[in-house]
Amino acid sequence: MKTHKVEQLVIATVGFFWCFLMWFSTAAFSPSIAAHYHLNIAELGLLASSAIWMAPIGRIIAGWAADRFGAPRTFAIILAGCGLVSIASAFTSSYEVLFIERVIVAIAGVSFVVGIQHVAQWFDASEIGTAEGLYAGTGNVGAGVGALVLPRLFGLDYQGAFLWLGVIALALAAWYLWRGEAARHETARHTARQSSDLRGTVFVWTRYIAIALMLAYAMSFGLEIAMNAWLPGYFSRGFHEAILALGFSSVVGVQIAAGTFAAVQSFSASLFRPFAGFMSDVFQRRGWTPMPFIAKTLPYAPRLHWLAIALILITLSMIALTIAGLAGSLPLSVLVLVLFGVFVSFGPGGTFALVPLLFPDRPGVAAGFIGGVSTAGGIVYPLIFAHSGNIHMGYLYAAVTMLIPFVLFYFWAARYERHPEEHGLFELPPPAAETEKA
Amino acid sequence: MTQETTTQTSGTPGGWYRYGVMFLYLEMFIAIAVSAYSLYMAFTGKGGFPGKH
Numbered sequence: 008m009k010t011h012k013v014e015q016l017v018i019a020t021v022g023f024f025w026c027f028l029m030w031f032s033t034a035a036f037s038p039s040i041a042a043h044y045h046l047n048i049a050e051l052g053l054l055a056s057s058a059i060w061m062a063p064i065g066r067i068i069a070g071w072a073a074d075r076f077g078a079p080r081t082f083a084i085i086l087a088g089c090g091l092v093s094i095a096s097a098f099t100s101s102y103e104v105l106f107i108e109r110v111i112v113a114i115a116g117v118s119f120v121v122g123i124q125h126v127a128q129w130f131d132a133s134e135i136g137t138a139e140g141l142y143a144g145t146g147n148v149g150a151g152v153g154a155l156v157l158p159r160l161f162g163l164d165y166q167g168a169f170l171w172l173g174v175i176a177l178a179l180a181a182w183y184l185w186r187g188e189a190a191r192h193e194t195a196r197h198t199a200r201q202s203s204d205l206r207g208t209v210f211v212w213t214r215y216i217a218i219a220l221m222l223a224y225a226m227s228f229g230l231e232i233a234m235n236a237w238l239p240g241y242f243s244r245g246f247h248e249a250i251l252a253l254g255f256s257s258v259v260g261v262q263i264a265a266g267t268f269a270a271v272q273s274f275s276a277s278l279f280r281p282f283a284g285f286m287s288d289v290f291q292r293r294g295w296t297p298m299p300f301i302a303k304t305l306p307y308a309p310r311l312h313w314l315a316i317a318l319i320l321i322t323l324s325m326i327a328l329t330i331a332g333l334a335g336s337l338p339l340s341v342l343v344l345v346l347f348g349v350f351v352s353f354g355p356g357g358t359f360a361l362v363p364l365l366f367p368d369r370p371g372v373a374a375g376f377i378g379g380v381s382t383a384g385g386i387v388y389p390l391i392f393a394h395s396g397n398i399h400m401g402y403l404y405a406a407v408t409m410l411i412p413f414v415l416f417y418f419w420a421a422r423y424e425r426h427p428e429e430h431g432l433f434e435l436p437p438p439a440a441e442t443e444k445a
Numbered sequence: 446m447t448q449e450t451t452t453q454t455s456g457t458p459g460g461w462y463r464y465g466v467m468f469l470y471l472e473m474f475i476a477i478a479v480s481a482y483s484l485y486m487a488f489t490g491k492g493g494f495p496g497k498h
Contacts, residue, residue, distance in 0.1 A: 012459075133458050134459065137465050137466065138465070140469065141465055141468065141469060144469070148472075253488060253489075253490045255490060260492075263487075264487050264492075267486070267492075268487065271483065271484065274476050274479055274480060275476050277476075278473060279472075279473060279476060281468070281472055282470075285469055288458070338488070345484075
């Protein structure tokens with residue numbers, strides 16, 4: 008079959024976009040579901056949290072499956088499975104059954120690592136940052152588009168939305184199977200398949216640099232999804248008087264204003280992510296290595312430096328959010344939040360421009376570990392924010408107790424001038440092929 | 446399985462790259478435009494993007 012890597016990128020991106028649309032479609036219709044089944048606040052919170060449940064473990068399994076069975080088969084199974092359950096949920100009249108079905112549909116969120124593996128198997132080292140950024144950034148927009156478009160398209164008819172989302176997912180699954188190719192070269196495909204054993208998985212999980220990238224993703228994407236959930240409540244409580252002063256007098260008005268400020272972060276974080284991957288490519292081409300302590304002679308060293316800059320900017324903007332909040336300035340807080348949204352996109356873009364280059368023989372296993380475990384950040388950060396006494400201080404506490412240690416660990420793990428993946432909790436010899444490529 | 450692709454050397458990005466970069470600039474423009482519009486709506490008390498209050 009004739010194909011081109013751009014076609015493979017488009018297939019992966021469209022599949023991922025649709026999966027993200029399905030992933031967050033429950034949240035988009037939670038008010039109408041709550042009204043239909045007379046849910047209380049606690050039940051509504053449980054429904055909202057259902058989207059994250061399957062992500063950590065599901066992404067680990069999906070990454071391994073992409074290496075083992077190939078991205079097209081794995082992605083098609085996710086699309087078809089989630090699509091069928093989405094269709095079933097459109098005809099469900101019991102809330103308990105509906106809840107279980109929507110948790111299963113939320114498995115669509117694990118597709119991220121499958122597409123990362125797919126793109127990594129097709130693009131060259133010189134362009135991997137932009138390719139992975141375009142895939143992940145454009146696909147991520149599916150979450151925001153779902154929140155904006157679905158309620159306006161279907162109104163209160165969540166059953167109709169779930170039906171059509173499922174039907175189109177089945178069509179996309181068929182397209183992925185028909186046109187998708189697992190890798191550009193059969194040797195790369197064969198290597199990934201052979202490397203997806205338990206020893207290879209243990210090797211990736213115990214490398215300091217893999218743990219550092221997992222923490223980098225936790226302090227960028229993990230923080231991004233945590234802020235998506237946290238920010239509407241933060242603005243409506245932390246700046247209630249300032250929002251009333253803008254003319255938003257009703258509860259609905261305050262909710263719209265707070266949601267708008269929060270959406271700015273989500274929108275920027277998704278749409279600037281391809282730029283972050285592009286910047287990683289630019290650093291690589293120009294050989295920029297400005298940071299102290301971090302390796303400068305590795306083939307991908309400039310990309311390590313770009314990610315280090317991103318992590319420092321995220322930490323500084325979190326501290327700035329506390330300062331702006333304590334100053335009581337709504338405009339300043341929103342301005343810092345816009346910058347935070349841009350900086351937080353640099354982390355995921357920079358991380359997944361590195362993962363395929365560090366672990367070229369097992370991109371799926373590495374992406375599953377780094378992109379999976381880190382999503383637990385979406386649960387941990389709001390807990391810190393909510394238990395900090397002063398609502399503005401939570402960002403500072405999170406920066407001091409989590410982000411700064413993560414950044415220091417990254418600097419420590421990325422200091423090796425030769426094969427950082429050789430260094431880990433256990434002295435496992437690296438696979439020969441990875442040593443040659445690194 | 447036989448595949449036919451346009452392969453590049455690993456040192457230089459392929460011909461698709463400039464179109465990819467154009468697309469990412471478009472995405473950045475959309476992010477800035479939507480953010481600016483929605484913040485204008487919010488700070489003038491008119492509502493959020495794209496709804497009203």
